[in-house]
Amino acid sequence: MNIIPNIKDFYNYILPIYSPQNKIPVKGYGSKIWVQDGSEYIDFAGGIAVNALGHSNPTLISALKEQADKIWHLSNLYTNEPALCLAKKLVQKTFADKVFFCSSGAEANEAALKLARRYAYNFFGSQKNIIISFKRSFHGRTLFTVNVGGKKKYSKGFGPAPIGIIHAEFNNINSVRKLINNYTCAVIIEPIQGEGGINVAKHYFLEEVHYLCKKYNALLIFDEVQCGMGRIGKLFTYMHYNIKPDIITLAKSIGCGFPLAAMLTTNNIGKVFSLGVHGSTYGGNPLACAVGNTAFDIISSNEVLSGVEKKHELFKNHIKRINLEFDIFKEIRGIGLLIGIELNKNYINRGRDILKLAFENGLMLLNAGNNVLRLAPSLIISNEEIEEGMKRFYKTIKIFKKNN
Structure with a gap:
């Protein structure tokens, strides 16, 4: 019983x-x-x-059932059709050239931050490693991403924190100007802070952050885990601001309830992630990407x-x-x-x-x-x-x- x-x-x-x-x-x-x-x-x-x-959603259920009758998991020793189709769609609809698939927003942000550090290391040297984030921000629960986030209540009590992370005031460009310099490798920001209180970035603020990143050769990362994928009426939030970041991260709505996330970037930046540098056990899973393909087609309409x-x-x-x-x-x-x-x-x-x-x-x-x-x-x-x-x-x- x-x-x-x-x-x-x-x-x-x-x-x-x-x-x-x-x-x-x-x-x-x-x-x-x-x-x-x-x-x-x-x-x-x-x-x-x-x-x-x-x-x-009946259409998503049909996509999942159809893929479930074919193949569930392979590992990244092989690729698969749903992952390739979804990657192509994401590239065709964005500024990006390359996609990294994973399973959660934290994993996508971890990959983005590692990529930014690696890019700076390869092109400018190990001293360029500072990450600027924002107070009240949230970027995930891993030891790295929880400290990049701007809420102490989530990061305290876990021993030594990763170094090279500082926090500016959201929507305060002078706060960013005081912190950014030639040692900054990346600025990561939620265009709309979710956990922090639904705080919407001002156009002028993001434009100036974008300018400062270019000036100091720092990568601009948009965390669109919560605000991306049609949530604001644009397919991606960077399109609302008409600003092209160097990296965007996606999760949540991209899988519509099936664990799926992605990091998107350009060829020039992505090439520093060479064979074996990073990975994800379930990244590009056929079931997840089958759902993601169908969800993307509907949401992007x-x-x-x-x-x-x-x-x-x-x-x-x-x-x-x-x-x-x-x-x-x-x-x-x-x-x-x-x-x-x-x-x-x-x-x-x-x-x-x-x-x-x-x-x-x-x-x-x-x-x-x-x-x-x-x-x-x-x-x-x-x-x-x-x-x-x-x-x-x-x-x-x-x-x-x-x-x-």
Whole structure:
């Protein structure tokens, strides 16, 4: 007899590094989720900007099933058709010439940072090794990427940190000017900070960062793990700013829930990664790339990309109306379907309380710090799902306001 798992099993058997909701999802379709007891939820979280095409997308399922009948895994002693097809599509749609596949955003960023260090070492010498990142940024959980990230709470307590990492103030070009010099090998930045609070980089700021990188022969890395792949209504965020970085990293939406990530760069930079210098066990996995190919074709369509801005306005108008009635939000920010809602001074650090209350009312939300609510739904969420989700959000805020 099969024993159905319950939430107690999480605390009994899984490391306590997460704090999940007390109900276990078992099925999803579109932007709806059902838990074990049959209750239905509207999903505005999207697996933290992963499920760009919703849950159980029939086209993605077909692609996965078709590939599952062919070949699952080979290792990089061989290549495979899905990986080659996806790499070609990525190159044709971007500034890049070469692609490195891996399995997660942290792995993609680790590869990008190693590539930048190697490039500087080969062309300028070992002394050019400083990496500039930004406060409140997030680039992954490896020992290297967690220290490159700008949140001390994630990096403290793990012993000696990798050297040569400094942090500037986001959207403060003078802060960057004070730090960058001939010893800088790379600047890594999220054009829209996700975990840091949905902070959108100003055009002027990124243009000046780009100029300074060129001036000091430092590589500019755009971490588009969360904001790339159609999330803002452009296929990639660098296109919104009309700035070509030297390297971009992708994950989350590129696999739409199947573990897949990529680092993209030019021939001139990529050539320093010679045979055996770097690798990834599951990089370019046929199953992952089969899903990635199909996801890319859908997300890159004009229909999906043009719909993102329309959906943004629908969300924004609902949030504004709710705030007119309850006066709880300080600011709405973000682009496309990466939306941040900052709480005002009367409700500082109450974001997690609202998340919990929203779940109790049939809505899945995210936070970006304790003071910002984050929405990162499917790019193809229907207007009906948005309307229903916003009814539940209204109810959540009404109850929260009444009790506070």
